Amino acid sequence: xxxxxxxxxxxxxxxxxxxxxxxxxxxxxxxxxxxxxxxxxxxxxxxxxxxxxxxxxxxxxxxxxxxxxxxxxxxxxxxxxxxxxxxxxxxxxxxxxxxxxxxxxxxxxxxxxxxxxxxxxxxxxxxxxxxxxxxxxxxxxxxxxxxxxxxxxxxxxxxxxxxxxxxxxxxxxxxxxxxxxxxxxxxxxxxxxxxxxxxxxxxxxxxxxxxxxxxxxxxxxxxxxxxxxxxxxxxxxxxxxxxxxxxxxxxxxxxxxxxxxxxxxxxxxxxxxxxxxxxxxxxxxxxxxxxxxxxxxxxxxxxxxxxxxxxxxxxxxxxxxxxxxxxxxxxxxxxxxxxxxxxxxxxxxxxxxxxxxxxxxxxxxxxxxxxxxxxxxx
Ligand SMILES: Cc1cc2nc3c(=O)[nH]c(=O)nc-3n(C[C@H](O)[C@H](O)[C@H](O)COP(=O)(O)OP(=O)(O)OC[C@H]3O[C@@H](n4cnc5c(N)ncnc54)[C@H](O)[C@@H]3O)c2cc1C
Numbered sequence: 001x002x003x004x005x006x007x008x009x010x011x012x013x014x015x016x017x018x019x020x021x022x023x024x025x026x027x028x029x030x031x032x033x034x035x036x037x038x039x040x041x042x043x044x045x046x047x048x049x050x051x052x053x054x055x056x057x058x059x060x061x062x063x064x065x066x067x068x069x070x071x072x073x074x075x076x077x078x079x080x081x082x083x084x085x086x087x088x089x090x091x092x093x094x095x096x097x098x099x100x101x102x103x104x105x106x107x108x109x110x111x112x113x114x115x116x117x118x119x120x121x122x123x124x125x126x127x128x129x130x131x132x133x134x135x136x137x138x139x140x141x142x143x144x145x146x147x148x149x150x151x152x153x154x155x156x157x158x159x160x161x162x163x164x165x166x167x168x169x170x171x172x173x174x175x176x177x178x179x180x181x182x183x184x185x186x187x188x189x190x191x192x193x194x195x196x197x198x199x200x201x202x203x204x205x206x207x208x209x210x211x212x213x214x215x216x217x218x219x220x221x222x223x224x225x226x227x228x229x230x231x232x233x234x235x236x237x238x239x240x241x242x243x244x245x246x247x248x249x250x251x252x253x254x255x256x257x258x259x260x261x262x263x264x265x266x267x268x269x270x271x272x273x274x275x276x277x278x279x280x281x282x283x284x285x286x287x288x289x290x291x292x293x294x295x296x297x298x299x300x301x302x303x304x305x306x307x308x309x310x311x312x313x314x315x316x317x318x319x320x321x322x323x324x325x326x327x328x329x330x331x332x333x334x335x336x337x338x339x340x341x342x343x344x345x346x347x348x349x350x351x352x353x354x355x356x357x358x359x360x361x362x363x364x365x366x367x368x369x370x371x372x373x374x375x376x377x378x
Contacts, residue, residue, distance in 0.1 A: 004030035004171075006348065007191055007200035009178035009214060010207035011037025013154065014326050016162040016172070017337045018204055021345035023168035030200070031170060032193065034177025034210075038158040041208050041333060044303020046230065046251045046261045047154035048243050049335050050094050052119045052146055058311055062117050063356035065332060068339035069148065075338040076152070082167055085160040088153025088254045092242035094146045095133060096121065099246060099287065103141035111144065121146050135239035135289045140246075151243050151251050154334045161337070178207070181216030181323060188322035202348060204324040209269075209306040211314075211327040220362035221314050221327050225269050225304035228262035229277035233285065233295040240289065248284035257298065260285045264305075264331075273300045305330050308365075315343060315360040316353075324348060325362040 006022050008015045011033035023029045031037065049072060051065025076089045098106045107123065114121055121144035129136055129143045162172055180192040181203055190199040205217050209225040212218045234257055244250045251259040263277045278300050286293045308314060308328035313336065317324055326344050329336050339355050346353040 002028070003199045003201075004028045005200070006030075006202040006204060007032065007198060008204045008206055009191065010205070010211070010327075011162065011172050011174070012040055012206065012208050012333075013038070013042035013158045013161060013337050014208070014329060014333055014340055015204070015206035016158065016165045017341035018206060018326055018344045019170040019172065020161060020165035020168050021341040022348060023165060023170040025345055025349045027349070029165070029170035030198070031165070031172040032176045032178055032191070032198075033172070033174055036174050037162055037172055038155075040210075041303045041305055042158040043155055044228065044230065044301055045154040045334050046249065046259050047088075047152045047157070047334050048094070048249065048251055049150040049152060050146065050243065050245075051332075051335060052114050052117065052121070052149070053245070054331060059117050060312055060359050061332065064313075064339055064360075065335055067355055068336045069150075071338035071342065072150070072152075079157070079160050079164050082164045083160050085156065085163060087157040087160050089150065089157075090152070090242075090252075090254070091148070091150035094149035094243035094245060095124075095129065095143055096146065097129060097136060097140050097143040097244055097246045097288065099137060099141060100139045107142040107144065119146065133240055133242070133244060135291055136244070137288060137290050140288075149243060152334060153253055157334070178205075178214050181205070181214065183216075183320055183323070186321060188320055202322045202324065204326055204344060204348075206326045208327060208333075209304045211306070211325070217325070219366045220318050221325050222309055222365050223306050223314070223328050224266075224308070226307040226330065227265040227267050227271065227302050227304055229265075229273050229281065229302040230259060230261040230300070231278055231281050231285075231297055232257045232259050232299040233292055234258070234298045235292060235295040239291055244288060246284065246288045248281050248288070250285060250288060258292070258295070263302075269304060271302050271304060273302050277302075306333065313340070313360050314362050314365070315340060315357050316347060316362060318362050319366060
């Protein structure tokens with residue numbers, strides 16, 4: 001490829017979705033990933049599409065989460081249509097369930113918080129819960145249905161989006177990490193890799209929790225990892241139709257697996273699964289659906305969520321012309337992929353975005369003074 005119009009650092013779901021969007025808008029796009037693309041958080045996730053899940057803690061995320069959920073069906077239709085690949089997309093809703101003593105009271109508190117964030121969950125009593133999901137434990141006492149929620153097989157989706165990006169004309173290069181953003185006279189001129197400089201007028205940093213390791217990125221994107229451990233069971237018969245959230249969450253897949261997630265741990269970049277982590281998840285799973293006690297555990301893994309100091313994503317232009325960020329999606333990057341891709345596509349090509357991105361600017365972290373004279377930032 002001659003010099004790309006846009007170079008994207010990071011070939012996870014976010015980088016690939018942006019690559020597809022920009023290529024469809026006529027730009028020559030090059031994605032660089034330091035390893036095989038799509039093997040980090042986008043591979044490790046549960047794939048829940050639940051904008052209400054974190055609404056209690058991160059209300060600022062609700063408008064963008066809702067907007068992205070609203071784009072999802074069209075996005076999946078396009079990706080599956082462009083590639084002929086399946087993504088395991090399901091829109092069966094999600095159940096929030098409270099078990100045992102005090103369930104009604106906990107539901108009341110949860111409903112108040114979620115309604116404050118603008119959601120309209122449908123409260124369900126014990127009998128209704130069991131009608132909705134008969135495998136739930138006998139003491140599933142109170143809960144609510146979030147009818148709009150869904151899930152997607154994030155591993156399949158990430159592969160399909162990468163393929164859609166390639167078919168739209170983007171090049172995705174594995175094994176070539178971005179070490180540094182290079183600029184001259186206040187604008188970006190490319191990036192430095194181990195192989196030397198690659199020129200590009202626009203650079204998008206989308207390297208997940210590793211973004212802060214790229215020289216020139218850390219002042220805009222102080223990303224850090226939040227480890228999540230997960231397990232997959234393969235029950236003899238699918239016990240659940242939809243996502244069920246309780247002390248942990250359960251996510252059914254089309255291939256018969258049932259995912260159990262997830263821990264949230266601040267342990268740096270160490271991707272281990274631990275006895276305590278997996279033990280807790282499996283205990284919760286059996287507590288929620290007792291029949292799972294007999295289900296074989298077919299896989300355990302962990303991944304690193306791209307967290308930020310305020311747990312909100314980092315999206316949009318930096319104060320250096322041609323430098324863009326799309327990272328820090330923390331617990332919601334699968335949900336937020338369609339909206340992120342559209343926002344970056346609109347911003348980069350049209351100069352503005354129609355999506356609700358207030359509060360996510362990379363400049364909120366950039367306290368350092370701009371140094372105009374260096375040829376590299378950082
Ligand atoms: C256990 C777990 C459960 C989750 N569950 C959900 C969920 O249910 N729903 C939801 O919406 N989200 C969920 N998430 C969050 C979601 O996975 C992330 O927010 C999302 O995948 C982030 O995508 P990304 O492309 O930004 O990052 P990643 O997928 O991490 O991709 C970053 C890419 O950048 C590459 N890279 C790193 N450094 C460089 C460099 N210097 N140069 C070039 N490339 C580089 C990496 O190799 C990688 O391919 C979960 C995450 C975890 C870990």
